[in-house]
Amino acid sequence: MAIFRYVECRAWAWSVEHPQRRLTLASPPSSIVMFPLNFLALLSAVLVGHVACQTSTYFESGVPTDAPVPGIYTGQYRPRVHFSPPQHFMNDPNGMFKDADGLWHLYYQYNPKTSVAGDQHWGHATSKDLYTWDNQKIALWPPTNTTYVYSGSAVVDKNNTSGFFPHQDNGVVAIYTLAVYTDHAGVQNQNIAYSRDGGYNFETYANNPVIDINSTQFRDPKVFWHAPTEKWVMVLAYSAEFVIGLYTSPNLKDWSHASNFTHHGLLGLQYECPNLVEMPLQGSDEPMYLLQISINPGAPLGGSIAQYFPGTFNGTHFTAVDGAARIADFAKDNYAGQFFSGITGSEKQVSIAWASNWQYTSVVPTGSEGWRSQMSLPRYNYLKKASQIGYVMVSEPYNIETVYSGELAYNTSLGNSSILIDYSHVPSGALYFEANVTGLTTSTLQGMVNFTFMSSVSGEYVRGGSPVNGDTWLDRGHTYAFDNPYFNDKFSATGTYGDDGIWRVSGVIDRSIIELFVNGGEQSATSLFFAKQPLDTVRIGAAGIAPDAKVSVGVWALKDTWAEQANANGTVVGNLTMSSY
Missing domain, CATH: 2.60.120.560 (Exo-inulinase; domain 1)
Structure with missing residues (x-):
């Protein structure tokens, strides 16, 4: 019987004010997945630098994985129409998709042990209206204290391009960054896992990683289907180099590098959580593409923020309309926003962001109520040309x-x-x-x-x-x-x-x-x-x-x-x- 330990995914600039954070790594906490490995398989995987992961029984004391984590939502600070975790700490949204039945799936980075960043799993919730949420059981969890699963995305492989889903059109593939750390240095590579039950349980692709360039700063893949070229497209961050890489694949397993988008806009200290999405342009019959890049730390107001670039995409190369950095929010608590997969480019896109900031998220007073962090409202998004300033991404409440x-x-x-x-x-x-x-x-x-x-x-x-x-x-x-x-x-x-x-x-x-x-x-x-x-x-x-x-x-x-x-x-x-x- 395997006994798994909780691990901290990513930490950045841990200060003396936060002694509970125990690692000093390159970037803020990100996502984690779960791995059903016996001891020998785990040992050999660590030695070769990667780990297989899939749904498994989890024996960490006090953390339920066969049922949702219960929550009390009556605290003074607890939002009532915003999503927040049932207990403890949550940060970035990951893997958001809308299925064929119109059900919205939200995964999120989750610490089910305490109300500070660290020990992160993937929580999971679903909704029919994006306001009334059903907490689902924890979807993904970590294997060891030296292996980390960072941010990623999820898509419905309705045409079974991957071959994982014979005789079904609702198979879900999660794409995420896996890192193995040894003496605080580790390689980050891209891995996939698949779910045959609509996104509730995942098992790992046997031939992971699907992309490995032997880099320590290479993460946060966002994937979508590009119909004109009949290929999957991935954007991900070479974080410390301020580069967004674009890759293509016919099957989510075999990926080819296509191009890079380099040194645009605000840099901060690193790029994170890129999104490339097609959305309508008001007044035009032709949609445009938008590339959103989050930066942290180093936002103009401090900590974390997101910026975006309207442009065009031909299946391999994204070209911005100009070099301007357009900030997605003029306050301080909107980061790592992700667009739901499963919406066509002719429709308004729908997004949710993490409504907090890495400068203070682990010390805000909601901890006294047993939880920390909430998501933004769900938002409709599309592009328009505003007077004097040109392209803007409109962000308005979704069906409030x-x-x-x-x-x-x-x-x-x-x-x-x-x-x-x-x-x-x-x-x-x-x-x-x-x-x-x-x-x-x-x-x-x-x-x-x-x-x-x-x-x-x-x-x-x-x-x-x-x-x-x-x-x-x-x-x-x-x-x-x-x-x-x-x-x-x-x-x-x-x-x-x-x-x-x-x-x-x-x-x-x-x-x-x-x-x-x-x-x-x-x-x-x-x-x-x-x-x-x-x-x-x-x-x-x-x-x-x-x-x-x-x-x-x-x-x-x-x-x-x-x-x-x-x-x-x-x-x-x-x-x-x-x-x-």
């Missing part, structure tokens, strides 16, 4: 109206006044709000829409403002449950008026996270905040708007999507029906 629980206010003629709403009676404590200024002209671009969410008990607040055709700002500096030198408190970005007579600002606030969207998502901000007392009152208003313009405001309460799943004891136990797999 499906989780409305009631209308709190709706005023179509607010003018230069405000509304004040007590929402302490809303069980979720979560709201969606929007304000639209219409009837604008180039000669009447003046005034501001502003909002303040506050606590009637402590007086703490989160506030923001969106001047018409000006610098939208967000301020989390007046909530006092968390103090950290890297927890910047104010953010801003310059928007542009698009000559359509409309200026729009909207957002979602959910216990300890706010996401703001300007002009339908031309700009977005994702920001954590931690108040000593719950925020329960909102004021939304306008000032200085031209007399000929019109201001409308709406506020909607959002459902507590986790409460619907809690049992009589308040525990969300997850999907127990999958435990038989």
Whole structure:
């Protein structure tokens, strides 16, 4: 009987403030998978520099792998419409795909032991609407304290190009980076595992690795099917060299290097988690490609952030429209976003990102509730050309109206006044709000829409403002449950008026996270905040708007999507029906 140990996947710049982190490696924690190896097989695999992995019984005390990890979702800081782990620590999304039945699969890097980074497994959850999630059992877990499985992706091989799935069209292939460390130095190579049950259990390809260039900084593969060339395409990071490599394959097993995308945009200290995806361009019948690259550390505001490059892709080479670095979020808590596989390039893409920052993620106060980190809202994404600045990736909430629980206010003629709403009676404590200024002209671009969410008990607040055709700002500096030198408190970005007579600002606030969207998502901000007392009152208003313009405001309460799943004891136990797999 094999006894497996938990391991830390990746660590970066562990400081004396975090003694629980025990390795000093090259990059932040990433993904882990599970391996059913006996002792002799494991020993020989380590000696030759790679390990086979597949689903197996796991005997680590206290970690359930035959059923979902249970969770309590009633804490003060626990989001109610954002995904967060049942217990302990979560970071980057991995392997996201939409299956033929419309079920969304989210894998995520997960520490099921403590609420800090490290000891990471792949958690798994599924959803029909991207807001109401079923926690599934842990999908993948580690074998030893010297072998690590980093980030990756997953695809549905519906045409069985791999040969793993005779007589079925729903086989799932996971592609991930495997590293074996010896004396803190190790080779990173690309491996695959496959699932015949729709993504709940995986077994390893016998001839792994599928790509090995004997590199110590070579990771995070993202794979998609390119129909014109009838090949799979992989993008992955030569992290320390600031290079994104592109590879192609007919079968997910045999890969050929095609090209490199090198030294573009912001560099930070390393590239990570690349995505290459086809998406619509507003006003055009022809979609474009977008390459997203995450950097950490070294973001402009510190820590981690994502940037993107619109361009073209011919099956082997990606060419950016220009050399500009376009930042995906103007606040600080949006990293390693991934687009769901299974959506055609003519449709709006759908993404989810990790809503935190490596500078402070392991010390935020949600640890007192037994968990840390949440995902961003699911977002629709497409490209458009914005006035003055050109290409932008629009990022807007995905079907947020499906989780409305009631209308709190709706005023179509607010003018230069405000509304004040007590929402302490809303069980979720979560709201969606929007304000639209219409009837604008180039000669009447003046005034501001502003909002303040506050606590009637402590007086703490989160506030923001969106001047018409000006610098939208967000301020989390007046909530006092968390103090950290890297927890910047104010953010801003310059928007542009698009000559359509409309200026729009909207957002979602959910216990300890706010996401703001300007002009339908031309700009977005994702920001954590931690108040000593719950925020329960909102004021939304306008000032200085031209007399000929019109201001409308709406506020909607959002459902507590986790409460619907809690049992009589308040525990969300997850999907127990999958435990038989």
